[in-house]
Amino acid sequence: MSQSAVEVPPKGGFSFDLCKRNDMLIQKGLKAPSFLKTGTTIVGLIFKDGVILGADTRATEGPIVADKNCEKIHYMAPNIYCCGAGTAADTEAVTDMVSSQLRLHRYQTGRDSRVITALTLLKKHLFSYQGQVSAALVLGGVDITGPHLHTIYPHGSTDTLPFATMGSGSLAAMSVFEAKYKEGLTREEGVKLVAEAICSGIFNDLGSGSNVDICVITKEGKEYLRNYMEPNPRTYVSSKGYSFTKKTEVLLTKITPLMERVQITEVGEDMEE
Amino acid sequence: MTFTIPIENGNGVKNAEADSQRTLYPYVTGTSVVAIKYKDGILMASDMGGSYGSTLRYKNIERMKAIGKHSLLGASGEISDFQEIMRYLDELILNDNMWDDGNSLGPKEVHNYLTRVMYNRRNKFNPLWNTLVLGGVKNGHKYLGMVSMIGVSFEDNHVATGFGNHLARPILRDEWREDLSFEDGVKLLEKCMRVLLYRDRSAINKLQIANITEECVTVSEPYSLKTFWGFSAFTNPS
Numbered sequence: 001m002s003q004s005a006v007e008v009p010p011k012g013g014f015s016f017d018l019c020k021r022n023d024m025l026i027q028k029g030l031k032a033p034s035f036l037k038t039g040t041t042i043v044g045l046i047f048k049d050g051v052i053l054g055a056d057t058r059a060t061e062g063p064i065v066a067d068k069n070c071e072k073i074h075y076m077a078p079n080i081y082c083c084g085a086g087t088a089a090d091t092e093a094v095t096d097m098v099s100s101q102l103r104l105h106r107y108q109t110g111r112d113s114r115v116i117t118a119l120t121l122l123k124k125h126l127f128s129y130q131g132q133v134s135a136a137l138v139l140g141g142v143d144i145t146g147p148h149l150h151t152i153y154p155h156g157s158t159d160t161l162p163f164a165t166m167g168s169g170s171l172a173a174m175s176v177f178e179a180k181y182k183e184g185l186t187r188e189e190g191v192k193l194v195a196e197a198i199c200s201g202i203f204n205d206l207g208s209g210s211n212v213d214i215c216v217i218t219k220e221g222k223e224y225l226r227n228y229m230e231p232n233p234r235t236y237v238s239s240k241g242y243s244f245t246k247k248t249e250v251l252l253t254k255i256t257p258l259m260e261r262v263q264i265t266e267v268g269e270d271m272e273e
Numbered sequence: 274m275t276f277t278i279p280i281e282n283g284n285g286v287k288n289a290e291a292d293s294q295r296t297l298y299p300y301v302t303g304t305s306v307v308a309i310k311y312k313d314g315i316l317m318a319s320d321m322g323g324s325y326g327s328t329l330r331y332k333n334i335e336r337m338k339a340i341g342k343h344s345l346l347g348a349s350g351e352i353s354d355f356q357e358i359m360r361y362l363d364e365l366i367l368n369d370n371m372w373d374d375g376n377s378l379g380p381k382e383v384h385n386y387l388t389r390v391m392y393n394r395r396n397k398f399n400p401l402w403n404t405l406v407l408g409g410v411k412n413g414h415k416y417l418g419m420v421s422m423i424g425v426s427f428e429d430n431h432v433a434t435g436f437g438n439h440l441a442r443p444i445l446r447d448e449w450r451e452d453l454s455f456e457d458g459v460k461l462l463e464k465c466m467r468v469l470l471y472r473d474r475s476a477i478n479k480l481q482i483a484n485i486t487e488e489c490v491t492v493s494e495p496y497s498l499k500t501f502w503g504f505s506a507f508t509n510p511s
Contacts, residue, residue, distance in 0.1 A: 160506060161506055162505070162507075172440075175441065175444050178471050178472065179444055183505065200443040
């Protein structure tokens with residue numbers, strides 16, 4: 001095959017070249033680096049006047065809790081928020097990227113962003129990476145067409161639902177929703193139900209824990225209730241603070257410069273600057 | 274899921290026939306069982322489906338059976354292994370009756386027997402592929418316990434197997450109380466079974482509820498739950 005003088009344009013889609021090399025390395029015994037997963041409970045529901053999103057605040061790295069109070073409800077637009085489960089870096093990066101794209105789009109069109117725009121941008125990106133971007137999202141917001149709630153899976157499929165849960169605690173939270181959700185909930189009932197679902201995830205799933213974050217979005221605006229509930233407070237704090245044990249006593253302080261006691265011979269070159 | 278322990282026969286070679294005598298995978302399986310203690314005894318619920326892989330093959334399988342006078346056994350997992358366990362227990366109860374000493378095996382004893390059986394089978398790499406729920410009342414004491422296929426056994430106020438652990442247990446942890454009446458207990462179990470019906474793919478809408486009290490054991494007639502699909506988002510998913 002002759003060396004072709006014609007430049008072959010790059011093909012679109014995901015390039016699987018490195019997957020073979022990764023497989024070969026794993027077979028040779030290389031341990032793939034573990035990533036920070038958010039082993040999570042995230043939920044969303046539609047109530048009378050808008051959307052309520054909820055999330056727990058524990059980020060895990062394997063069996064260890066890496067962050068006790070992280071933020072899983074990400075800003076997309078003034079009227080759209082997105083909860084993320086899966087690999088923390090992936091959810092952060094993908095939501096930041098789409099948030100910037102939405103802003104540019106707002107400048108260009110001069111209109112408020114629509115939830116379905118964010119949905120399409122996210123699903124296109126995730127699909128093109130064939131599930132390698134491990135981000136499972138619950139996207140909710142209120143735009144000119146009304147309140148919307150969607151779930152987006154890492155491979156790029158989406159659902160439009162009245163109530164949704166994602167993450168490792170999704171079954172525990174979904175059992176609460178399936179048992180108690182009705183249409184036309186008021187704001188108080190909705191927030192209470194979301195908090196209950198997240199608590200169910202926090203207490204029944206090992207990958208979720210710490211506090212409950214809630215975000216209420218209506219056509220008037222949004223209300224981000226960070227740490228709305230803290231059902232796992234540090235209950236015992238010693239009033240005395242930390243008392244140090246008695247150190248060994250100082251008997252004598254005498255300083256002897258060593259330069260007088262030793263002979264210095266210069267050997268070797270100076271270090272380079 | 275294949276266990277690759279070499280089985281010695283005369284030739285010292287792994288024997289395919291010996292392999293076929295160990296349980297390697299489950300074939301016909303039942304899904305979750307949920308059970309709670311209530312004021313007068315134990316309430317247990319399970320559906321009547323037996324799945325053959327992803328097909329719903331059998332829709333009339335009773336997965337809850339009374340054991341002796343004082344116990345109720347519910348099983349999920351391989352149905353043939355459940356039938357085998359019933360044979361073991363029938364023999365156990367028969368021998369117990371033959372003593373004719375006025376004493377009868379209570380739920381705690383049956384639970385212990387089952388734990389030993391399950392654990393010993395697991396040690397021989399030939400498990401009975403079931404998760405069992407054992408409940409009963411004897412001399413006023415209510416007992417509710419569970420044994421898994423590897424022999425893990427414990428006792429609690431509410432238990433569930435399979436998917437029920439993920440979907441029903443959170444509800445029970447929140448809403449179970451010591452002094453549930455029969456009606457409240459049934460409502461609570463129906464709530465759990467409804468969520469399982471919505472979210473477990475191998476569940477069917479035909480369930481039985483079994484009740485055991487000091488006086489008697491009853492397994493109800495099969496019935497189905499009402500489900501709600503009328504959300505506006507379902508009618509017009511845009």
